[in-house]
Amino acid sequence: MAAILATAVRNNATNGITGFLLYNGRNFLQMIEGQQAELIVLMNRLARDRRHHGMVRLYDRPTQQRACPEWAMERLWLADDPAERRDAVEAILPGALEPEIRQMVVNFSRLN
Ligand SMILES: Cc1cc2nc3c(=O)[nH]c(=O)nc-3n(C[C@H](O)[C@H](O)[C@H](O)COP(=O)(O)O)c2cc1C
Numbered sequence: 001m002a003a004i005l006a007t008a009v010r011n012n013a014t015n016g017i018t019g020f021l022l023y024n025g026r027n028f029l030q031m032i033e034g035q036q037a038e039l040i041v042l043m044n045r046l047a048r049d050r051r052h053h054g055m056v057r058l059y060d061r062p063t064q065q066r067a068c069p070e071w072a073m074e075r076l077w078l079a080d081d082p083a084e085r086r087d088a089v090e091a092i093l094p095g096a097l098e099p100e101i102r103q104m105v106v107n108f109s110r111l112n
Pocket of ligand 1: 004007008009011012021030032042045046047049051052073
């Protein structure tokens with residue numbers, strides 16, 4: 001995770017991409033936002049990365065503003081106690097996040 005995040009932050013800062021990443025020990029959930037051309041390039045790199053597989057695109061829409069302009073790639077930590085995860089993740093998600101994405105993150109955070 002440390003290596004992934006270091007690369008992501010370095011590249012994303014250069015390419016104008018922002019977002020966040022969750023990992024539950026089994027799956028990643030990542031949100032990326034930026035200019036379409038940069039996102040396509042990144043998605044192609046991610047799809048070729050052998051550290052993960054079975055990549056699924058859950059949500060892909062144009063937006064007027066970024067939800068997390070300050071996060072070159074922020075790891076959002078899941079609370080150890082599953083019962084606390086919903087509130088904990090809600091508390092750290094940016095207010096400007098699309099409700100559908102928010103719901104996906106909350107649902108993901110509760111998977112074991
Ligand atoms: C779960 C996951 C998330 C990643 N997220 C990013 C990302 O946001 N930005 C990025 O540039 N690379 C990300 N990577 C790494 C890319 O797949 C790829 O290894 C990297 O962009 C290559 O960059 P480099 O040529 O500078 O080493 C991620 C990899 C994994 C496994």
